[in-house]
Amino acid sequence: MPVNISDVMSGKKIELIPRDPGKIGIYVCGVTVYDRCHIGHLRSMLSFDSIIRHLEYRGYIVNYVRNFTDIDDKILNRAEEIIEGENGDWRKHERYLTYTENEWNQRLDDDRKIREINKSSGNPLALDVSDYFISQFEADISPYGMRAPDVQPRVSTHMDDIIDLIRKIIANGFGYESGGDVYFDVEAYHSETGNYGVLSRRDYSQLREGARVSPGDLKKNGVDFALWKAARAGEVSWDSPWGKGRPGWHIECSAMSCNYLGTSFDIHGGGKDLIFPHHENEIAQSEAGYREKFARNWMHNGFVTVDGVKMSKSLGNFLSLDDAAQLAQPETWRFLVLSVHYSSPIDFSRTRKNAEGEIIRGSVDVAAERVQYFYQTIARVNELLENIEIMSDVPSIKPEIAGRLVEKFNNAMDDDINTAVAITYLGEAAKAINELASMKKKEVRKIGEESYYFTLSELRRELMICASVLGIFQRNPNEFLEEMKNFEIKRxxxxxxxxxxxxxxxxxxxxxxxxxxxxxxxxxxxxxxxxxxxxxxxxxxxxxx
RNA sequence: GGCGACGUCGCCAAGCGGUAAGGCAGAGGUCUGCAAAACCUUUAUCAUCGGUUCGAUUCCGAUCGUCGCCUCCA
Incomplete structure (x- = not known):
């Protein structure tokens, strides 16, 4: 059975047909490394991890590219703030109003370390900022056991590709230089292709009306966006045909994805919030420059919400990966992510009481409990099957699940990577194992020991196959359960x-x-x-x- | 305001035209000093109103509500 996916561009569930048979090229927008990551990033990466794992399990050779945006306005701002020092005016900025004491401590601690590194590195400070947060990112996500990208390109090491693409865009008549900046000419692009706004389902004429050209703006048109930005004094910069400067946001993903995967590749992914303007602009740039259909399919993961509201810095309700590590073990986070379809929002919550005083279980606690249940079940079946010789030519006593689990699992996963359904089949298997494990010796003899142990063995075998695709339950169960106990009592x-x-x-x-x-x-x-x-x-x- | 998504049992969450998976919580049971774990049994016609259809939670329209995007964001 082929793998079907929901393609955001067409809005339909379609069969995934690779450009090259048997191979999938996928580009997922990674992080802009100007600060530490939060559980929204984690959700995105875990979601795409499950997608990639399943494609590989289905036999595709997957080329997975995930970028680091290591040159960007926010990174430059951070560098400036570090230069201004701990008591600079930047602290009064709106975005820091919701910072807690812990967040301030971490923030200033990070800044100090970056400053220290910069003293001896000889690099522009902005690059030390991004280096620092890339290391931090790697340390933060390493416990989650994700399938590593084949390539993790960085903007700063792909300037030639970026400049080359911008030249092509200009040469094709879709970009113009203005005062050292280079802009993408959305009007020219849309009037030729009629394609601007298709991914995000926006009406170009409305977008155009809505975008203001402010006085002193170097753009021809409000909707135009920068491909290249001229360097301001003191900023890190690169030479280009338009003078010293740096790439605008969006162009790096166009250049790097096409560089590693070809100018037309299978899947482009990222968070839903990137659809507009980031992905819309990527399409425009890539197709204007390379004159070829960009990504063949688009997949976007849903947000993490807290009490039903999107996590965001301005609301001060976001959780860093540091917080995540305090709250639950990596496998609990993975389980929580898998228990919801990748495109749906995940509401993060802790166990609490409602207005009537009833206890409402939080999603993290429920996930942790399920992880515990599965590991206990696996430990139980391992113990039961220890030193037991399994006969294979005997009937299963759980025919609706034993022998069918993998098939059911595959069907769910082939259907737009429906991990939420897939995981319920693992639950059925665990339940069947526990049911058998609860039987008294007398009952076992009655139904036949050979069938009994064969069924248990099949259930375990299939359960572990499915779990390995999802990247869960791979630990030694007793060790894991011990670790969970220690983690939870400490908490x-x-x-x-x-x-x-x-x-x-x-x-x-x-x-x-x-x-x-x-x-x-x-x-x-x-x-x-x-x-x-x-x-x-x-x-x-x-x-x- | 424009665009988009969503509204399924107390809570969470599948469902993609043929009469509602699963988890948590609740109730009853096996077990137990009492419990716990595990297992068994049990709890919904899908926001509302119309329409299409032999048949709709699933398609279309309207209404109400929630959320998101439109500025940086996974």
Missing amino acids: RGLTHNEIQSVIDLRKEAKDNRNFNKADELRDSLLEKGIMIKDMPGFTTWDIRF
């Missing part, structure tokens, strides 16, 4: 010793048949998210989300 401000001492006190109470006291002690831990479990002959505990 709850508890230690193993504290928990053990409550358990000891409770055992004493139980031995004295003082069950009220024993229950009180148990409930005291439960309030802190620790569940005591009485096992045959001993007592243990587990995390409760």
Whole structure:
């Protein structure tokens, strides 16, 4: 069965037909490295990770390109702010109004480190800023186990490609130089192709009316955008036919994607917020310069929302990857992302009480609990199957799922990478495993041990195949569960010793048949998210989300 | 204001023309000193109103509501 994807350009779900049979070239807009990343970036990368993993699982040779925009206005601003120093006027800027104390501490700490690096690097400060945040980015995302891009091009090392593309655009009559800047002539492009605004479903004439040309503007037209910006005094710059300067935003993605994937390639991806103007402008530039259809398919991931509202810096409701690492383990984040279709928004929430005082489980806590459930299930089946010889010529006792799991999973994933549905099939398999695992010996003998163990083994085999495509449940289950316990008690401000001492006190109470006291002690831990479990002959505990 | 998306059980979330997956929470059960885990059973006609169709949650139109983009953003 072919892989179908929702193409944003056509607005339809279509069969993915690669330009070169068996190969997929995909370009995903990466990050602009002027600051630390947030969970919106993480969601985007994890979403595309699942897309790429599935394509590779389906046998495609995937060429994955994800850029770093390391030259940009925001990076230059950051460099200027660092030069101004910790007490500069920049701190009064609107965008810093919502900064918390922690955010300020981190911000100033980063600035200090960059300043230190710059003292001995001999580089322009702006490039040290981007270098620093690229390292930070790599450190922040490494725990998530994502399929690394084949190429991670940077703007600063692709100036020749960018300048070359701008020359082509001008030569073709779609760009003009103005006072050291170069602009894209949207009017010329649209009047020839009628194509401007097609991806974002915007009406060109309205866009044109809406865009004002302010006095002193070097543009012919309000909708025109910069391909090249002349350097201001002191700024890092590159030589070009139009004088010293740097690329405008958008052109780098056109030049780098086409450089690595060809001027017409299979999939272009990124966050939904990039559709306009970034991707619209990329299309215009690329097609104006290379005179060929740019990306053949467009895929965009949805936002992360917090309590239903888009995460944004101005609202002060964004979570950095540092926050993410404090809140939940990498696999929980991955699971949360996979449990929603990539194009839908993910509402991030913590467990809280509603107006009626009822407990509403937060999405992160629910995800963590499910991850725990799956690992416990895998640990359980591993234990059951240890030293068991599996017969293969026996009937399955779970025919609706064992032997069909991979097929169902594939169908869901082939249907626009529907990880949300795919994951529910993993849930069916885990449930079937637990059902079998809960059976008494007598029941097992009744249905036949050979079928019983064969079915368990099949369920585990298929579960692990699917999980590996999704990039989850690859750890040793017992090690993972131990790590999860440590992570969660730390987050709850508890230690193993504290928990053990409550358990000891409770055992004493139980031995004295003082069950009220024993229950009180148990409930005291439960309030802190620790569940005591009485096992045959001993007592243990587990995390409760 | 323009454009776009969405509105499915208390909460989250699939569904893409044939009479509503799954998870969480709730209720009942097996188990247990009581619990917990695990498993079993159980809870919806899909914002509203029209239209197309043999048949619509799925297509079209209108209304209400929510959100996003239109300035930097994954």
